[in-house]
Amino acid sequence: MDLFEPIDQYCERTAPGLLEEPLNLFTNLSFVIAGLLILKSLKKIKPEDIKPGSLLLGRLIIVIGCGSALFHSFANFWSMWADVVPIGIFVLAYLWLFLRHDARLGVNSSLLVFGGFFTLSFFCTQLADGIAANGGEAYFGTWITLFGIACFYAGRRQAHEFYAVGSAALIFSAALFFRTIDMRICSTWPVGTHLMWHVLNGVVLFLVTRAYAKAPGRS
Helix, strand or coil, X not given: CCCCCECCCCXXXXXXXXXXXXXXXXXXXXXXXXXXXXXXXXXXXXXXXXXXXXXXXXXXXXXXXXXXXXHXXXXXXXXHHHHHHHHHHHHHHHHHHHHHHCCCXXXXXXXXXXXXXXXXXXXXXXXCCHHHHCCHHHHHHHHHHHHHHHHHHHHCCCHHHHHHHHHHHHHHHHXXXXXXXXXXXXXXXXXXXXXXXXXXXXXXXXXXXXXXXXXCCXX
């Protein structure tokens, strides 16, 4: 694999170059703003009352924005990994922290759920049409899991967390829609819709992280 081989995945990019995706590049500010807002909100909480991993999640959101900005600047294989790795780390970290400190599962039970999540994600990627989904199939398992977490909070009657994560799941649905149609509308909308994937997901990550940080749980 040539790490410097160009990748052209989105409508907005029409040629190699650093500023060929200006909207896809600058809308990554959504993640940076979301992460900074999380870190700012945590400063108002006593250090001993901050839920485990909350600071990590806030910082990871900022890293996601930086990694995605690199990919939409350089658009090659090494920058693609700079994009997807922080996202994967955030998803796994958030799920683990939720299972341990909100669902209050033991290590073995959490690992079992982790296995279920990987299985779900695998089958989603295998069963979905990758071309039609435009890469969104990699997130279908996460999408379903978000609704599951919202249902958990509903069952626990944690209204604030339910509305936050439930809203995040619905917003993520819209984000997946915009990601999916990006390459299909290039002829009528040359800038594409991938920028909405960034804007909406900044909101999603803010909502789920804020819900986790505020949800009652053990330390």
